[in-house]
Amino acid sequence: MYHCLCRGASSLRSGSSSKVFAPQELHRQVTHSMPQEKIEIFKSLERWAEEEILPFLKTVEKSWQPQDFLPEPSSEGFYEEIRELRARANELPDDYLVCLVGDMITEEALPTYQTMLNTLDGVRDETGASLTSWARWTRAWTAEENRHGDLLNKYLYLTGRVNMRAIETTIQYLIGSGMVSAHSRSLVFLGFLI
């Protein structure tokens, strides 16, 4: 799918040969029902997660931000910085850009991943601001991840080398489609404990 998103690819320039894939909807409701004993095990690990997992999260103050790597829009040299960025980007092979676009689209579907984590029994952030270890980790992980898509999106936009509208359309399809986990009950263990 991603190969058609680079401006270097002829299929996009023509516009006529790109296929549009409609979102696949599932018409059955899955109610998560991890066995009670597993929920109890997971809840008993709250303190462990607090002490062993949460410390891995970097503070906001120690985290890089997308703007650290991008031209500063308030500076007088903004346009010159963009010219330099574009000159460097012009040297990049299409293959590199395709990889960046694929990564960026994946990163930008972050709402889907947070939703997935919040469907897991024992992890679910019931209020949206729950103070359980798992909920705090999920929110902080999402916030940390959000920087990746932001940086890639802005960088690729500034290069002028990719078809942003096609990318944005793909992201909208991707988030709108959601993601189904075939093993949602055990994913809580696979995702956090194994």
Ligand SMILES: [Fe+2]
């Ligand atoms: Fe990421």
